[in-house]
Amino acid sequence: MPTITISRIKTSRIVIVLLLLFLVYGAVYPLNAELKSFYAKQFSPVIVDRNGERISLNPNYRGYYAEDVNQVPENFKELLIKKEDRFFYYHLGINPFSVFRDGLQALLSWKLRGSSTLTQQLVKNLLGNENRRTVKNKIIEALYTLALELYTSKDQILKMYANTVYFGNQMQGVKEASLYYYGRTPEALAKTQTLELLAALNNPSARYPGAKKNEEFTAILADKFGIDTYGEIEKTQPRENLAPYTRKTNPSFEVGTLNTSCEDKCALTIDASLTETLRNILQTNLKSAAFRGVDNGAIVVIKLSPDSSENELLAVVGTPDPSANYQGKQINMALKARPIGSTAKPFIYAKAFEKGARPYTLVDDREYKYKIGTGFYLYPKNFDGKYRGIVTLHQALSNSLNVPTVKTLDFVGVDDFNNFLQNTLQFYPRQKLENYELGIALGGLEMDLLTLSHYFTIFPNEGILKPLKIADAPRVTYLQPPMTTALTTAPKKVVDAKFIKLVNKILSDRVTGVDQFGLKSNLNLTQSNYAVKTGTTYNFHDSWAIGYTPDFLVGVWVGNSSNQPIRQITGQQGAGKIWHDAMEFLLNSPYNKKSEFNFDGLKEFDTGGTLDCGLPNDHYQSVRNLIEDNGLILEPHNGDVFAVESGATVPLHSREEANWYIDGKFLDAGDDLSWPPAIGVHQILAETKNGKKEKVEIEITKDDTTGTP
Numbered sequence: 001m002p003t004i005t006i007s008r009i010k011t012s013r014i015v016i017v018l019l020l021l022f023l024v025y026g027a028v029y030p031l032n033a034e035l036k037s038f039y040a041k042q043f044s045p046v047i048v049d050r051n052g053e054r055i056s057l058n059p060n061y062r063g064y065y066a067e068d069v070n071q072v073p074e075n076f077k078e079l080l081i082k083k084e085d086r087f088f089y090y091h092l093g094i095n096p097f098s099v100f101r102d103g104l105q106a107l108l109s110w111k112l113r114g115s116s117t118l119t120q121q122l123v124k125n126l127l128g129n130e131n132r133r134t135v136k137n138k139i140i141e142a143l144y145t146l147a148l149e150l151y152t153s154k155d156q157i158l159k160m161y162a163n164t165v166y167f168g169n170q171m172q173g174v175k176e177a178s179l180y181y182y183g184r185t186p187e188a189l190a191k192t193q194t195l196e197l198l199a200a201l202n203n204p205s206a207r208y209p210g211a212k213k214n215e216e217f218t219a220i221l222a223d224k225f226g227i228d229t230y231g232e233i234e235k236t237q238p239r240e241n242l243a244p245y246t247r248k249t250n251p252s253f254e255v256g257t258l259n260t261s262c263e264d265k266c267a268l269t270i271d272a273s274l275t276e277t278l279r280n281i282l283q284t285n286l287k288s289a290a291f292r293g294v295d296n297g298a299i300v301v302i303k304l305s306p307d308s309s310e311n312e313l314l315a316v317v318g319t320p321d322p323s324a325n326y327q328g329k330q331i332n333m334a335l336k337a338r339p340i341g342s343t344a345k346p347f348i349y350a351k352a353f354e355k356g357a358r359p360y361t362l363v364d365d366r367e368y369k370y371k372i373g374t375g376f377y378l379y380p381k382n383f384d385g386k387y388r389g390i391v392t393l394h395q396a397l398s399n400s401l402n403v404p405t406v407k408t409l410d411f412v413g414v415d416d417f418n419n420f421l422q423n424t425l426q427f428y429p430r431q432k433l434e435n436y437e438l439g440i441a442l443g444g445l446e447m448d449l450l451t452l453s454h455y456f457t458i459f460p461n462e463g464i465l466k467p468l469k470i471a472d473a474p475r476v477t478y479l480q481p482p483m484t485t486a487l488t489t490a491p492k493k494v495v496d497a498k499f500i501k502l503v504n505k506i507l508s509d510r511v512t513g514v515d516q517f518g519l520k521s522n523l524n525l526t527q528s529n530y531a532v533k534t535g536t537t538y539n540f541h542d543s544w545a546i547g548y549t550p551d552f553l554v555g556v557w558v559g560n561s562s563n564q565p566i567r568q569i570t571g572q573q574g575a576g577k578i579w580h581d582a583m584e585f586l587l588n589s590p591y592n593k594k595s596e597f598n599f600d601g602l603k604e605f606d607t608g609g610t611l612d613c614g615l616p617n618d619h620y621q622s623v624r625n626l627i628e629d630n631g632l633i634l635e636p637h638n639g640d641v642f643a644v645e646s647g648a649t650v651p652l653h654s655r656e657e658a659n660w661y662i663d664g665k666f667l668d669a670g671d672d673l674s675w676p677p678a679i680g681v682h683q684i685l686a687e688t689k690n691g692k693k694e695k696v697e698i699e700i701t702k703d704d705t706t707g708t709p
Helices: 002-027 029-041 072-085 098-109 119-126 135-151 154-164 176-180 191-199 212-225 252-254 272-286 341-354 394-397 400-411 414-424 436-440 448-456 497-507 576-586 620-624
Strands: 046-048 056-057 265-267 296-303 311-317 362-364 391-392 468-475 532-534 542-549 552-558 603-606 611-614 631-633 642-645 650-661 666-673 678-686 693-702
Touching: 029 119, 029 154, 046 072, 046 532, 056 252, 072 119, 098 400, 098 532, 119 135, 154 176, 176 642, 191 212, 191 620, 252 272, 252 311, 252 436, 252 650, 272 296, 272 311, 272 576, 296 448, 341 394, 341 400, 341 414, 341 436, 341 497, 341 532, 341 542, 362 400, 391 394, 394 400, 400 414, 414 436, 414 542, 436 552, 436 650, 448 542, 448 552, 497 603, 497 620, 497 666, 542 576
Parallel strands: 046 265, 311 468, 642 693
Antiparallel strands: 046 056, 265 468, 296 311, 296 552, 362 391, 532 542, 542 552, 603 611, 631 650, 650 666, 650 678, 678 693
16 A cells, blocks of 8 residues: 555656646747747848849848858867857756856856856847846846757757857858858858857957957867868958958849838849849940940840739849949939830820721821910921821831821820820829820830830730739739839739730831831841830930840830930930840840740731731721821911011922912912912912812011021
8 A cells, every 4th residue: 555655656746747847848938939039030131133142131130240051061060069068969058067167166266157058158149148147147048048949959059059149340140251251151161260260259359250369269279179270271361352242232232222121031033143244235335435425324124924914023224333423323224214205106006006096007297287285386307307208007106207106196195195104004204294295206205214114014915014023032022113103913904915916016027117227227136026116315315225025025225314415326226236235135045935926816908019917807998097187288287487588488288289379369280389478477278170178377477587697
């Protein structure tokens, strides 16, 4: 009976002990979780590109630079344990023999000596108690130490230590210290360099690698561990003798202007290597004689995929040299609004096709007169000052003709087009859209390159405006271009695919545009499956080129940050040259999947010796003449006022041969006459043989601006 009682007592004690251990194990779990939370905050916010290459590293909350090392090198681990905690693998975070020894010494000498294990040092650093060494803090740290040991493996504790220990000069963690002091990763450190880092541990502010005290203590450690460093030349060099160590690469200049909030590690869609290649292309071209007088430029590249619901921002180059501080080099010009020139035209023609016009629709390229809001009249001119008579919309867009585009926008309706920009595309203009009127067709609308490139993706994406992704981690993040009123987070159909295909058919045609751009052009590439549109603004202030394949889009702007003219450099000559070089590089990169444009659903029509495209259910004849102006008198226009000198004449032009009458009196017959007018108001009548008539009224005044000096 007594034997049974004793056995039960022993069993009860074991149960109680196990229960207490279980309670302790559960009780310290929150402490472990708290430490892990503190640990997660130790790292610097780091931004990497799509390939894991670092773009920028920012200080952590302590003002230190720290980046996670994937694996602690065995050499560092071995020497660290030898120096700091020989019994690391044999205790639960607290070495009782060291505690007893140091306690005894404290009683005898009244001095408190440190006896911290690696785990205790790690806990002290995580709690921020480096400079608060009190008995109370040591007791609290002991509880945290126990918690960490119970819930964390020894190897993980070593990694946490290696990532958080301070090495001086704002360097936290073995990875940043290795890169800063030696210009190499921890795995590549020589034994001497590893000893120099370990020598800094107890007094990093005074014994950092490179300091005299570090050299002295390194020799002591080498002797203590029996390490022969004789003959090793890989010791610390003066910082200035090493390759410049930067925590921010050139792409960080543009990334920093994109409002990508990054509190931890962010993985962007940007390709840093591609960005710098494009920057070199921009730099090289701007330094050439052909670009004399041009100081700045910008490039945007967007990755496309027909199988994806989003686009990806691959590159933004906003300056040729982010390190320069002159001529606006510190401005990201990819985000600055400038007049976009003829790059607005594809959107106008897409809306015209939506309204019933087709590439074979005819338009008269001649002088037109439009009354604008200021009360004055607009007489649009083509870039070269010439009129070409009857042309198709295909010819007009291929050759970037201004006059037919103004006529086309008039057909679409300025209000309808403005509604498309503001409500469908959610564009936020610099001024009220109604102020631009027909000037949009002449390139007066302002937009930044990133926003314009974003909108241009509707053409390779067959009318779908997709979100523009900028980051994959820690979560998928979309970018809102500067001149948009809302963030696009889901694909949005803005134009029917069949009308977009008609635009792509024209912009990918490099033959019809020969009249304006020539047979040899920067717009010609080694691959044929691409589309492109250029733009030049008034007085040559801006040069644009935006082109695309189904796989990627490249947008280029060239100009001066000061808005000074660029010496008559057109879109083809300026931005077109840089666009050409960028496209050729991308065509030979993995980003080129060689996807083909989809022209399914289009129909070819014989337009009289040539073929042009339309849609299967088109009523060819009515569509062909949909926009054509049937007016008889081409010049002068009703309401024109001429200030003439003595002996001057007024031109009289008609669409076909006609009899001309001035104030009821017959003048002559023909389709191209001139008339010496008299001062006053005159009625001009033209009448054809088949009875077609048209009358205009003009006023002749004396030119008072001339005279002898």
